[in-house]
Amino acid sequence: MECSPESKIQLLEAEVLALRDLIDVARAVVSTLDLDQVLQIILTSAMRFAETPAGSIALYDTIRSELTLHAHKGLTPEFVKTERWGLHPGGLTERVLTGGEILFVNDTAQTPFFTNPIALAEGIRSLVCIPLKVQSRVVGILYLDDFVPREFDQEKLKLLSVLSSFAAMAIENAQLHRRTRLMAITDSLTGLYNHRYFQQVFGRELNRASRYGKPLSIVMMDVDDFKKFNDTYGHLHGDKVLAAMGDILEDALRDSDSAFRYGGEEFVVLLPETELPSALQVAERLREIVERKSVEVLKGIVPHGVTVSIGVAAFPRDGETRGELFKSVDDLLYRAKEFGKNRVYSRSEGDV
Template sequence: MVECDGCKTSTLETQVKGLQDLIEVAKAVVSTLDLDTVLQAILSSAMGLVETPAGSIALYFESKRELSLHAHHGLSSEFVKMERWSMTPGGLSEQVLKAGEIFFVEDTEKTPFFNNPIAIKEGIRSLVCVPLTYQGRMVGILYLNDFVARSFDHDKVNLLSILASFAAMAINNATLHKRTKVLAITDSLTGLHNHRYFKHFFKQEMGRARRYHKPFSVIMLDVDNFKDYNDSFGHATGDDLLRLLGGLILQTVRGVDVAFRYGGEEFIVLLPETKLENALLAAERLRKAIEGGTAKHLVGTATRGVTVSIGVASYPDNADNMDELFNIVDSLLYRAKRCGKNKIYHQESLLLPTT
């Protein structure tokens, strides 16, 4: 059979368009480390290549066998509100994972293993599933959906494979970048944020509190007799104590609060949109958690745990600017240490520990 000139031209134009899309995707991958931006660009190109009205990209977390939605288009709000889901045994995603290659479903109603009730309710009738692998490890899946049963042009598989390689590379690069950023603002011993990030976050949250007329509180705490503890049990055990304190603080504070290792054995917790009275309650929870938690987990501290002295101050009750607020909470902390330790100070009132 002789192929007509018009058909050749159409095929060539399609190939050129596909290559142009790949170049645009490549530009997006190298121009930004924002994962969602890159994945949305890849999704748009893949949908254009296969001519589907909808699609999504989900990242895969092997340790939990979970998928997490990171880019989507053309799907209902009801469908995309399920941002994270587990890999269903025998389901479509698991088959893609096991096969490690592009998977076509031309009619979901004639596919026995396609039994996802949410996808069925969405009206998805055909789809292409593209595994996103980097160095032999699956990092996600690209889904291209249509709402009618149809066949797909398998000749475009090679272009989809290249797009998938870009997507996997983007995921890896963005993940490494994010991990590096986290390490840069994290104290390696305690796992809390470090002093450098404290200065940035304190300024940011103080500015937000003043701009929107919201309360903002600061808790500053210091380990009592830490030098004696180090002298008695050694610096390695002292590091174990600080590591334990980091974990206890993270377990005790609310999700919206942010904890820092300010330096040495000093810690700070910033509490956005929190009045003084609520900050005092949080400080007392911390004091009790640390005394009880260290007594339970540390060896060699006799029958009682390590204690902390705490200062608490709030905007706008105690100060009108960042420097003044910090100086007040710092002075309150050291007043608590001078007055017997294991106490919480706020302005002139002293809260005695509960016995």
């Protein structure tokens, strides 16, 4: 049956609107490196194409085998508070990741593999899952949800493949930017942040602590007798010690803490919202871990591990400016070495 002129006009208008959406998305992708902002724009456009009241975009971490929510719309706070989730064998998400193809679910109640209790509680009754691919690698999933059973117009939704390509491009651009930025602020040997980035973060955290009346502690450590170690066993094994220090610090600290290679064999740790007693516990734990794990790292190479001397200072107790606080922790590190090394030192009340 031939379409009426009115129907043809409506179809043309819909196509023009869709093309405008694609142009807007393309502009967003090339104009910003804010990944979440771009993904939110893409999600909104995809929901409009699919005529769904809700949706989300999650990125896939291949190392952890889990997804992280980065954009959402039309979903309850209860649903989106689950920001990370793993794969369920045979479940919907695993099928999309392994198959790499768009998956349509017309009625979740009639779909045996749709067993996600959170999604069922949300009332999701139909959905489209679009894999986001960089080359042949799936880096995320675009979910488009409806709260009633329905059959999706698969021809109409072909434009979603274009949108998913834009999303993948945005993810790739953001990840490339992140890698480039990390190279500029990271020490290549230890994998920790470098001295230059320490100065930026230290200033920012100190300003934050001062503005909001929050505690801030700083830990500075130095590998004991490192020059002697290098002279005796060689710089290759010395580098192995420094690399191990990076691994130890990254594994032992909270996500909110930051570790830096200050220079040579010196390392700094910033502990936001941490009072001095807790910072001393962290420092003592780090000292013990280095002493113990360095033996394992150097086993078969040298007959012993290495130790560290540590100074600990806290804002505002030991200094209210960047210069004052850093001088305090540097002096305390020197005192730790002066009093026998392999120890943690802080200022006692009444000390000048």
